[in-house]
Amino acid sequence: MTPRRSFLKQSSALALIPLVPITSFESLAATKVPLDDPAAKALRYVEDANLAKRADKMGVAAADQLCSNCRFYVTDDANAAWAPCQLFQNRLVAGPGWCAGWVPKS
Numbered sequence: 001m002t003p004r005r006s007f008l009k010q011s012s013a014l015a016l017i018p019l020v021p022i023t024s025f026e027s028l029a030a031t032k033v034p035l036d037d038p039a040a041k042a043l044r045y046v047e048d049a050n051l052a053k054r055a056d057k058m059g060v061a062a063a064d065q066l067c068s069n070c071r072f073y074v075t076d077d078a079n080a081a082w083a084p085c086q087l088f089q090n091r092l093v094a095g096p097g098w099c100a101g102w103v104p105k106s
């Protein structure tokens with residue numbers, strides 16, 4: 001798949017994420033993202049990145065892409081098993097997980 005086609009496919013998947021009012025972020029924050037969540041399914045979220053079909057992205061090898069080194073994984077603890085993900089309304093995702101929205105930390 002060409003990088004442009006891949007980008008367009010991932011962008012359309014991101015568009016499927018439901019918009020959640022800001023007021024409901026707090027109640028969602030402490031919950032884990034269910035694997036059957038529509039947004040999780042659209043972005044192919046998994047709790048174990050080894051189960052995902054990944055491709056090299058932004059100069060990072062597929063095998064090196066994990067939630068724990070993603071820009072949207074919000075924690076100061078590099079060894080955190082679970083942490084909020086900004087892409088999933090700050091609900092918890094697994095550190096060794098992955099989804100198609102992965103972007104390297106800058």
Ligand code: SF4
Pocket residue numbers: 045066067068070071072073085086087088093097098099100101102103
């Ligand atoms: S956006 Fe990043 S931290 Fe969130 S689920 Fe996807 S890979 Fe994990």
